[in-house]
Amino acid sequence: MLSSRIGRGLAAGLVAIALPVLAGCGSDASQTPYTPADGVWTNHDALQLRNVVAVAPREGEATLVGVIFNTGSRADALTGVRVTGGRGMVGSGTLPLPAGGTRVLGVDTILGAAVPTALTGAGLKPGLVVPVTFEFRRAGSVRLDILVVPRKGFWATVPPPGGPTPKRTAKPIPG
Incomplete structure (x- = not known):
């Protein structure tokens, strides 16, 4: 009878120890930021760069697409x-x-009209990742490794570098 109590106690102790490990409580994976998109993002000083990607109509040139938020007071x-x-x-x-x-x-979005931003260079090929440095007057330099995607599918409406900026065609969600 004593050995069955000890066995049950050991089993309960092992379950109590194993549950947090099996549940992943020892990992911070759920706290890691994740952007479910092709674009990359970063926070720098009071600036937030979001969903930045290079859209290439052909090798050697691309339109830089993304959003910059200035969350600061300056x-x-x-x-x-x-x-x-x-x-x-x-x-x-x-x-x-x-x-x-x-x-x-x-490209224009519901956040506003776009500013044309062009990149040229031999390394701009769809499927590659290129280092791009943004220069800000106050915040300094920010370097991002940006994916180059082809101008088709979801990205088909992005204007080529130097081309006109198309207007947003999606209808607003009724409120």
């Missing part, structure tokens, strides 16, 4: 974009980022 500006082995061009040169504001790159 204005900033995107003064340039650089791609390794190539060049980047933002609109007319400098893109103001007002405090608390949002700026859209590449």
Whole structure:
């Protein structure tokens, strides 16, 4: 009788120890940020860059698509974009980022009208990842490894570099 109590006690103890391990409580995987999209994101200073991707109509050139949120109380500006082995061009040169504001790159969205942003360079081939550096007046430099996707399917409406920015065609959700 004593051995069956000890056995039940050991079994209960093992279950109590094993459950947290089996449940994954020792892992922080559920706390890791994840973006279910082709684009990448980062937070830098008061700036949040979201869903940034390069859309290539052909090898050697791409339109940079994404959103920049300035969550701070001070204005900033995107003064340039650089791609390794190539060049980047933002609109007319400098893109103001007002405090608390949002700026859209590449294609119009419900967040606003887009600023054309072009990349050129030999490394811009669909399927590759290219390092792109964003230069900000206040926040400094931010480097992201950005996926280059072909201009088809979901990305078919993104204008080619230097082309006109198409208007958003999706209808607003009725409220």
